[in-house]
Amino acid sequence: MADQRPGRPRHLDLDELLTDRSTRVLVCCGSGGVGKTTTAASLALRAAEQGRRVVVLTIDPARRLAQSLGLEELDNEPRTVPGALPPGSGDGELQAMMLDMRRTFDEMVAGHTTPERAQVIFDNPFYQTISTSFSGTQEYMAMEKLGQLTATGTWDLVVVDTPPSRSALDFLDAPQRLSSFLDGRMIRLLSAPARAGGNAFRKLVGSTFNLFAKAVSTILGGQMLADASAFVQAFDTLFGGFQERANTTYQLLRAPGTAFVVVAAPEPDALREASYFVERLSAEKMPLAGLVLNRTHPVHATLSGARAREGAETLEASRGDALAAAVLRLHADRVETAERERRVLGRFTRAHPTVPIVDVPAMATDVHDLAGLREIGRRLAS
Amino acid sequence: MTDQRWPAALAEARLHVVSGKGGTGKTTLAAALALALAAGGRRTLLVEVEGRQGIAQVFDTPPLPYAEQRIAVAPDGGEVRGLSVDAEAALLEYLEMFYNLGLAGRTLRRMGAIEFATTLAPGLRDVLLTGKVKECVGRTVGEDRRGGRRVPLYDAVVLDAPPTGRVVKFLDVTKAMGSLARTGPIHSQSEGVVELLHSSQTVVHLVTQLEDLPVQETLDTVDEIREAGLPMGGVLVNRVRPSRLPATALTGAATGAGLGAGLRSGLEAAGLFLKDEEVDGLVSETVEHAERVQVEAAVRSRLDAAGLPQLELPELTEGVDLGGIYELAELLREQGVR
Structure with a gap:
């Protein structure tokens, strides 16, 4: 590059990061359409080739990329990527998986309560909504899965792709959002505003809130509120466990051994999003390895x-x-x-x-086989 | 072909929904379309629904509030207004209209009650957002001098919709309504939204680039749109780069075969006496270009097979700034957008 300015940015040495045994978790983030999943898969393959036991968690890979990783079906379990490493090529290992958010949520519920109580939750119509279409569930489940994968100790490096959210930051906020949703305060207010809340609250907004609750129940229907209320009650005993896990995962993201790679394309939008991300990581004291600027010319x-x-x-x-x-x-x-x-x-x-x-x-063609991922890996590390 | 690029059905539509794979330039082209449709003294509204403030960035204005305001003037007197719709504000607007909450609305919002209510039913968010869009499309103003009839405030509304992965779900209001009460003000308004979205007043355009994945996603979304009974509009092919190579040279160039020697004498004829590595560099740039042109031709034929109106916008090498939006709008006009 012919860039002569002083203060030219440092070069991000990804090989150093990948071969460093103390790197245990690598999170690839960035806005949609910048090649996050491909970057995650390429880095995972390269690390495996250098002798590490790696699992890559992809969120919503394009079909052919998924196929090249041997992910024909969504089964929420890591599988060895066929043909990734030639036999006898060392100790490295590459496994891949695709997130199934519904199943991850089910497992989480089942792991925190008795089978009977879990069944009550699964049967609640509102659970369907929360576990499949609540915005943020995918982000939350991605983080939960990351926590599970690192906890097993089976792999010495977990590479994770992040969901194509509206904002690249959503996965940091999702656990908090879901928690405040499930902590039950609001639903109690809505289903019985007169009883919930203290005196001061009632004086302040009590009558308005009654009106609001009535309006909401007119819009959403009484049944939905009843379902939601039943769900939150059933969920109450799980709540502490969920929060604890979310907190553990959050701490994992700040722990030494975790590195964030922000992926962007050389376009104003993508880099603006990358900027927000860098600022947020620094505010959260999360370790940023650097920026991958994808598809340059x-x-x-x-x-x-x-x-x-x-x-x-x-x-x-x-x-x-x-x-x-x-x-x-x-x-x-x-x-x-x-x-x-x-x-x-x-x-x-x-x-x-x-x-x-x-x-x-940039490559002239899209990447959808291992050879392509290997080539991207080579470019990433150069 | 010329007339097929923007057929009458598209010219008659009043709600233009623009979607596309992330990173293909959806917001940029939605903005250019709003500007193109405003030409000739018309008034258009550009709406965004994901709270990204993409419109403000494209038009280089301060963040948009939840209010329609002028963001650009078309060359011959037309006007584009912008609006950033947010579900919570839309819900408050409703509640105030029907339940007269007064100032307490703000307190509710601060408490998180409004967010909670819109989160409770994810479908509600989409119903509220599309509901606001419908209200803008249907809004009338003043009186027509001749017939005493009120006329629409906006000649066209352009919606910068969620990306392809989410757009059909977003527009499938019927399904979203399934999760809400079967009576009440929002329900009846939603029925109007369903009617509008499935009528000839609406078209859904998809932005793509001549690359494998975006084109595949576009074709998949076209199927989804048709299955949902939504009116498909055109495909806006963005960032088309000119093929610089003579057609005869293309196949050979893709392999790099025989480029070197002939090229050197050609360059010398132009007064350029370059070192070997310079010539090699030019060759490798040319090979890359030729490969890309071939990929583009292949995906283009897949796109053509879909039989949809297509408009092409070039890559603006200096990047898209406000001037670039005007340039793109003019190019849309040249291809028949009206």
Whole structure:
């Protein structure tokens, strides 16, 4: 890169991170469409090739990427990736799994209560809503699964992809959101506002809240409120256990041995999201390894864009070699693209000068086999 | 082909829903479409529903409140307004309309009660958001001088919808309503939303790029949209890059075969005497380009097979800023958007 500015960002050395035995958890995050899942899978494969026992947790991989990892069906269990490592190639091991959020939720419930009580919860219509379409459940379950995978001690590195949320930060907030939803305070207020809350509360908003509760029950229907209320009651005994687990996972994310890799494309939106993420991680005291800038278009020749364009014009005017003219035009386009990408990145690095960065040149075709993942891994580590 | 790019059915629609795979430029093209449709002194509304403040970023304005405000002026007098709808504010608006909560609404919001209510039934969020969109589409103003009839406030409403993975669920209000009470004000309004979304007043456009995954996701979503009985609009193919290579050179170029020697003399004719590694660099850039052009041709034919109106927007090499939105809007107009 021809970037001469002082304070040029440090290079993110991913091989160092992957081979460092003290790295136990690697979280790939970033906004949708930047290649998070592919990055996670490539890093996992590369770490396995370097002798580590790795499991990669993918959230919603594109079909063919899933197939290349041997994930034909969603069974919520890690499976060895066929053909990932040639036989006799060392101690490394690669397993992959796809998150099944409903099943993860079921297991969590079953693990915290008696079979009878668990059945009461499973049978509640409201549980269907919470375990499948509550926004944030996927994020929460991804973190829960991460906690489970690390707790088994079967792998020495867990690589996790994060859900394609509206915001890349959702998975940090999801456990808290679900907790405040399930702690029962609101549902008690809504189903019996007169009894819940203290005197002061009643004086302050009591009558309004009654009105509100009535309105909500008109909109949602009495049955739904009754179901939700029954659900929260049944859930009450589990609640402490859930909170404790969420807290353990949160601590795991802050613990030494965990590293976050933020993935972005050289586009303003993706880098803006990456910026928020970097700020949030730092506020939460979570360890950021660096930024993977995916799908860049570095120039391969130092010829300036202006000279290339001039050359092309000369050739076109003199009806010279059409191919050479085309090649020069291409190069001029490419210089312009690379400059724009650098400008967009510049905004990020000015705000976050200490974040190490690696850029991964774009591939001409999408990656959907192990060879492609290996190539991405090579580019990530270069 | 020219007339097929924006057929009459699209020109007559008043609600343009824009979705696409994440990262393909959905918000940018929704903005350009709103601007293109505002040309000729018309008034359009650009709505976002995911609280991302994407509209404010694209038009370089301060974050939008929950209120419609002017964000851009079309070249010949038209106007684009922007609105960031949020489900909680929409619910409060309802409650105030029907239950007269007065100032207490804010307290409820602070307590988290509003969020709780919208979370209780995930379907409610979508019903509230689409309900607000419908209200904007249907809003009328003033009186037509001739017939004394009220006219729509907005000539068109462009909805920057959730990405392809979630959009059909978002628009399938009938299903969302299943989880709500069968009577009451929100229910009856939702019936109106269902009617609007399945009528010829609505079209759903999908933004894509000429790459394998985005095109696959677009085709899958087209099927889903049709299955849900929603009116499919056009495919907006974004970031199309020109193929610089002469067609005859393409196949050979993809392998890099025979590029080197001939290229050097061509370059010298242009007065460029380059070192070997420079020429090699140019060759490898050309090979990459040729490979990409071939991939693009392959995915394009899959897209063509879907038989949908297609509009193309080029990659703006200098990036998309406000000027870029105007450029894209003009290109949409040139392809028949009206």
